[in-house]
Amino acid sequence: MAGSLQDQLLQAGLADTAKAKRLAKDKRKQANVARRGGHDPAEETREAARLAQANKAERDRELNEARNAEASRKAINAQIKQLVANHKLPRGKGDVGFNFTDGTRVKKLYVTSMDQKQLAAGNVAIVKQGDQYEMLPRPIADKIAERDAARVIICSEADATGLSAEEQDWYKDYEIPDDLMW
Structure with missing residues (x-):
């Protein structure tokens, strides 16, 4: 068996060597630019995912607080209604x-x-x-x-x-x- 998928596709005649070289060159350029720029595309996606997760957690917390406040308000109203009904x-x-x-x-x-x-x-x-x-x-x-x-x-x-x-x-x-x- 050949090493990589790219080698296998080249041997089978399904891929062009010029196109494979061009893709490898583009990949190296992206890695080089990322290294020089000081940012890694994988790190950016990890940061974006972490930020999205933090935003979702904040929204969920706010929704839970609103639900708890509504439940507390309903419980207080029920207590008051019962006090009035029993003691009027x-x-x-x-x-x-x-x-x-x-x-x-x-x-x-x-x-x-x-x-x-x-x-x-x-x-x-x-x-x-x-x-x-x-x-x-x-x-x-x-x-x-x-x-x-x-x-x-x-x-x-x-x-x-x-x-x-x-x-x-x-x-x-x-x-x-x-x-x-x-």
Whole structure:
């Protein structure tokens, strides 16, 4: 058997000696240019493959982070939904309108006079569940606020008035009527 594939093709008459010499000369020129230029074509392809692999790993990591964040958000929403469903206070037939703000809008929730007093004292909080509002005991509202503070609409008298502690001290000498409704 002959040595290389090129020798075998030449012996079989399938390749031309001039063409084989020209290919060998071109191969030597490429190797020479690569050696003089300081870069190896094989090294370039290895570097490109490494870079592509690093880019793919980065994209995969970002996708995994997005999936994990979405799963975490869904789990938190499910926990909040379960807390609201298990601990919401029955409103019954409320005859007193309790006004509160949700963002920039003023909403009204009809509650009993006892519920109104509990809301004003901060023992009961209003929590947003979807497009509805539910009343929950303060400790449960605090647990919901740990998970998503935007869901707890009103939680105490300070939140209801919107005044800071310093502003509340300013008005402490003035009596607020019990029947004041806004």
